[in-house]
Amino acid sequence: MNRRRIPEGFPWVLPSLLVLLALSIYPLIYSVKLAAADRGNFTRLFTDRLFLTASIQTIVLTIAALAIEFFLGLALALLVDSLARGRMFFRTALLIPMLLPPVVAAVAWRLIYNPQFGVLNGTLRWLGFHTAHLTWTSGESSALASVILVDVWEWTPFLFLLLSAGLQAIPPEPLEAARVDGAGAWRIFRDVTLPLLKPTIVLALLLRAMDLVRIFDQIFILTQGGPGTATETVSLYIYRTAFRFSNFGYAAAMSFVLLAATMLFSRGLLRAMRAR
Amino acid sequence: MLELTGITKRFGAREAVCAVSLSACAGEFVVLLGPSGCGKTTLMRIIAGLETPDEGTIRLCEQDITRRDPRERDIAMVFQSYALYPHMTIDQNIGYPLRVRKRPAAEIEAAVKNVAARLGLSGLLANLPRQLSGGERQRVALARAIIRRPKAFLMDEPLSNLDARLRVEMRAELKHLQHELKIVTIYVTHDQAEAMTLAHRIAVMRDGKIQQYDTPANVYHRPVNTFVAQFVGSPSMNLIPHGSVILGVRPEDVQLSASAQTDASPGRIYVTEEMGNETIVVVRDGSSQITARCPAGARFEFDSPVWYRFKPGKVHRFDSSGTRIQE
Amino acid sequence: MMRARSGWREAARKAAALLPYLAAVAAVFIALAPVYWLLTISLKREVDQFAYPPQWIGFTATLEHYRDAFAGGSFAAYFENSVLLAAISTIAALAIGVPAAYGLARFEWPRQWDHRIADWILSTRMLPPIVTIVPLFLMLRQARLLNSLIGLAIVYTGFNLPFVVWMMRGFFEEVPKEIEEAAMLDGESRSGALLRIVLPLVRPGLAATAVFCLVVAWNEFLFALILTQTEAAMTLPVGIASRVTQYEIKWGAMSAAGVVAMIPVLVFAAAAQKYLVRGLSLGAVKG
Numbered sequence: 001m002n003r004r005r006i007p008e009g010f011p012w013v014l015p016s017l018l019v020l021l022a023l024s025i026y027p028l029i030y031s032v033k034l035a036a037a038d039r040g041n042f043t044r045l046f047t048d049r050l051f052l053t054a055s056i057q058t059i060v061l062t063i064a065a066l067a068i069e070f071f072l073g074l075a076l077a078l079l080v081d082s083l084a085r086g087r088m089f090f091r092t093a094l095l096i097p098m099l100l101p102p103v104v105a106a107v108a109w110r111l112i113y114n115p116q117f118g119v120l121n122g123t124l125r126w127l128g129f130h131t132a133h134l135t136w137t138s139g140e141s142s143a144l145a146s147v148i149l150v151d152v153w154e155w156t157p158f159l160f161l162l163l164s165a166g167l168q169a170i171p172p173e174p175l176e177a178a179r180v181d182g183a184g185a186w187r188i189f190r191d192v193t194l195p196l197l198k199p200t201i202v203l204a205l206l207l208r209a210m211d212l213v214r215i216f217d218q219i220f221i222l223t224q225g226g227p228g229t230a231t232e233t234v235s236l237y238i239y240r241t242a243f244r245f246s247n248f249g250y251a252a253a254m255s256f257v258l259l260a261a262t263m264l265f266s267r268g269l270l271r272a273m274r275a276r
Numbered sequence: 277m278l279e280l281t282g283i284t285k286r287f288g289a290r291e292a293v294c295a296v297s298l299s300a301c302a303g304e305f306v307v308l309l310g311p312s313g314c315g316k317t318t319l320m321r322i323i324a325g326l327e328t329p330d331e332g333t334i335r336l337c338e339q340d341i342t343r344r345d346p347r348e349r350d351i352a353m354v355f356q357s358y359a360l361y362p363h364m365t366i367d368q369n370i371g372y373p374l375r376v377r378k379r380p381a382a383e384i385e386a387a388v389k390n391v392a393a394r395l396g397l398s399g400l401l402a403n404l405p406r407q408l409s410g411g412e413r414q415r416v417a418l419a420r421a422i423i424r425r426p427k428a429f430l431m432d433e434p435l436s437n438l439d440a441r442l443r444v445e446m447r448a449e450l451k452h453l454q455h456e457l458k459i460v461t462i463y464v465t466h467d468q469a470e471a472m473t474l475a476h477r478i479a480v481m482r483d484g485k486i487q488q489y490d491t492p493a494n495v496y497h498r499p500v501n502t503f504v505a506q507f508v509g510s511p512s513m514n515l516i517p518h519g520s521v522i523l524g525v526r527p528e529d530v531q532l533s534a535s536a537q538t539d540a541s542p543g544r545i546y547v548t549e550e551m552g553n554e555t556i557v558v559v560r561d562g563s564s565q566i567t568a569r570c571p572a573g574a575r576f577e578f579d580s581p582v583w584y585r586f587k588p589g590k591v592h593r594f595d596s597s598g599t600r601i602q603e
Numbered sequence: 604m605m606r607a608r609s610g611w612r613e614a615a616r617k618a619a620a621l622l623p624y625l626a627a628v629a630a631v632f633i634a635l636a637p638v639y640w641l642l643t644i645s646l647k648r649e650v651d652q653f654a655y656p657p658q659w660i661g662f663t664a665t666l667e668h669y670r671d672a673f674a675g676g677s678f679a680a681y682f683e684n685s686v687l688l689a690a691i692s693t694i695a696a697l698a699i700g701v702p703a704a705y706g707l708a709r710f711e712w713p714r715q716w717d718h719r720i721a722d723w724i725l726s727t728r729m730l731p732p733i734v735t736i737v738p739l740f741l742m743l744r745q746a747r748l749l750n751s752l753i754g755l756a757i758v759y760t761g762f763n764l765p766f767v768v769w770m771m772r773g774f775f776e777e778v779p780k781e782i783e784e785a786a787m788l789d790g791e792s793r794s795g796a797l798l799r800i801v802l803p804l805v806r807p808g809l810a811a812t813a814v815f816c817l818v819v820a821w822n823e824f825l826f827a828l829i830l831t832q833t834e835a836a837m838t839l840p841v842g843i844a845s846r847v848t849q850y851e852i853k854w855g856a857m858s859a860a861g862v863v864a865m866i867p868v869l870v871f872a873a874a875a876q877k878y879l880v881r882g883l884s885l886g887a888v889k890g
Binding site: 011013015022079083094099100103112117125153164200203207210213214216217234243248252255258269 | 637653656657703705720736760840858862864880885
């Protein structure tokens with residue numbers, strides 16, 4: 001007889017569920033309707049050169065930035081963890097880039113990257129380098145790499161922070177046992193630290209990857225997708241399609257591709273969190 | 277006074293408590309005794325109103341309280357972890373039940389002072405719980421329970437987080453306090469010594485059912501089945517299969533002798549444990565082991581031969597299912 | 604001879620011990636240099652801003668760009684919008700999300716519904732903003748809430764809500780159940796126990812959650828860009844962005860606005876430092 005009763009906690013949760021239904025699920029359904037209004041929206045996906053370019057560039061950017069940020073973040077975490085003093089200071093100082101409003105960070109980097117009057121080329125020239133060919137975000141071949149560099153600067157702290165916390169959470173006993181058993185520093189890292197850190201690594205990579213595939217703010221300020229289409233990403237292309245060309249249906253259709261990619265990551269994420 | 281009738285509680289398919297009926301008279305100290313997972317804590321939480329029973333009724337002072345909120349039951353509880361409010365001072369912790377009931381501040385202050393003095397907490401009132409030792413926290417939890425003179429006390433293993441010496445001390449204090457207050461008390465424990473020393477009546481539980489509900493003396497001397505027989509008493513009662521029945525003998529009813537005796541059986545010494553005031557001797561006879569409680573001076577070598585016999589009239593008899601056979 | 608060699612070795616070991624510190628200092632330099640550069644541009648006279656060689660130190664400082672941006676310019680209005688928006692959306696998200704977190708953490712749910720609901724709530728947070736923004740734009744336009752702080756506040760509330768539920772659920776679960784049960788036996792109702800016993804105990808977590816919501820709302824760009832296109836409703840990030848994409852960029856005023864935009868975030872982050880990891884990993888890693 002109790003089985004059919006509404007759970008006691010349900011009224012507490014209801015307002016949140018309603019808000020999220022209105023602001024997440026309803027828009028999603030709306031979006032399906034928008035996209036499905038014209039079947040051409042989906043067929044166009046397969047023939048749209050620009051969408052293909054944007055997708056490839058998004059993937060390249062995601063993988064490259066993720067790999068660099070991970071290795072740098074792990075190296076920094078290990079480095080700071082090994083310091084005897086000043087750990088708190090370094091940990092705090094290294095976090096700052098990630099906390100800034102992305103728009104402000106991107107503005108700072110525009111001041112740095114500008115080929116004529118930017119501080120980067122200025123400093124390099126002052127040090128005696130030739131800088132005429134260093135065009136950074138305004139060069140077609142270097143723009144994507146420059147954007148990746150900004151992302152690395154801004155978000156390596158995120159991986160550093162999570163991996164640092166993961167390192168600190170490792171109990172000292174297994175490490176001490178390995179030392180007593182005669183393992184060297186590298187063996188200890190490979191055989192004990194890394195396996196124990198794995199759940200944190202997976203979680204950090206998934207969280208970051210989810211944000212990378214939707215990257216928008218920095219590119220919008222730095223390059224607006226240019227020069228040409230050199231730094232066009234899926235988010236940016238959707239934005240342009242919807243709000244410059246008012247093609248809401250096609251924008252919705254493209255956003256489902258992005259959604260599919262994100263869902264793939266978020267599944268892994270939930271599983272990783274459950275595993276903890 | 278407190279009356280449970282046919283209480284059943286299921287968690288999914290598992291029956292944590294099944295059809296338990298139990299009554300306690302005014303001022304009685306009842307101990308629920310059993311191994312972990314036997315349902316004793318669930319039963320207590322049902323009495324408190326923290327769980328709702330699937331079947332059965334609870335009556336307290338002639339009123340049906342089965343469906344009432346915890347706060348409307350006027351029952352106080354001491355938790356195993358004490359559950360002190362970590363952000364309140366000791367003073368505020370003890371006075372809290374009265375503050376919730378919006379009693380005048382002067383009355384609360386007087387009551388807190390009174391209770392604190394009684395439990396030796398007067399000097400600690402301005403402290404926070406984390407500044408106190410385990411024994412002190414325990415007393416704060418007690419103080420918070422008794423300040424409002426509830427209709428019933430519930431105590432969930434309140435002494436289990438204390439060290440051995442303090443536990444014995446608090447046990448005596450608790451017994452005296454309950455005697456003074458004369459409030460019906462339900463006390464959950466898995467420690468048979470606590471149960472024996474504190475209870476007016478013990479309810480021995482197993483798998484959600486009450487096995488025996490009786491005075492400590494009767495539970496000890498006339499256990500209704502082999503489970504109760506073995507759970508109460510330390511060292512445990514010896515159970516020896518003997519044809520179609522099982523014989524039960526308490527260690528103090530086993531007599532040992534180093535030389536052959538008529539009507540005694542031969543065995544070998546397995547191990548002896550000197551306790552200071554007595555010596556526990558384990559004897560091996562074929563495949564079975566018999567534990568005997570001997571005077572302090574008893575000396576036996578490992579593996580030396582020994583003869584044992586049971587005191588006449590002290591042998592319990594159980595049938596093959598473990599139920600006591602009435603003489 | 605022996606002694607000399609061991610002395611040299613000692614010195615080498617000391618130098619090697621310093622290496623990690625050098626590396627860490629270099630990393631901090633790279634992390635902070637862009638921020639510092641932005642700060643100097645905001646303080647330099649226009650003639651010095653792009654001088655060659657770049658002036659890292661020793662330039663003539665002026666506050667004229669700050670005056671430009673905030674006293675004469677429209678950044679003061681953007682700043683006010685951003686403050687209002689962050690405050691309103693944070694309060695709303697907490698008011699709706701905290702009870703939900705409590706409900707999920709504390710009540711018995713049949714067949715693990717608490718986990719399923721929590722996962723579902725979290726999964727809505729994982730929707731890329733660009734996916735929902737087209738329909739949200741059209742919905743708000745229909746409701747005549749485009750270019751209004753209210754419209755954006757509603758969107759931010761929904762955006763922060765999953766985060767509040769997920770974080771606060773973790774904090775509630777850390778409070779021993781017995782403390783609440785003791786309060787209920789002492790005479791509190793369920794909501795009384797929540798208000799007077801549990802909430803005071805999770806206050807640090809509540810503050811950390813609020814800080815995270817404030818920072819997210821303060822930093823957010825995409826929604827604000829699309830949903831507020833008039834001067835009157837613009838937020839600080841959108842205001843800054845709109846100046847960057849113009850032909851003639853007033854770098855001084857913009858840098859000043861940027862510096863001002865990052866100050867509250869840094870202050871808040873310092874306040875919630877203990878909970879940074881937990882907040883950023885949605886509570887999955889306790890820090």
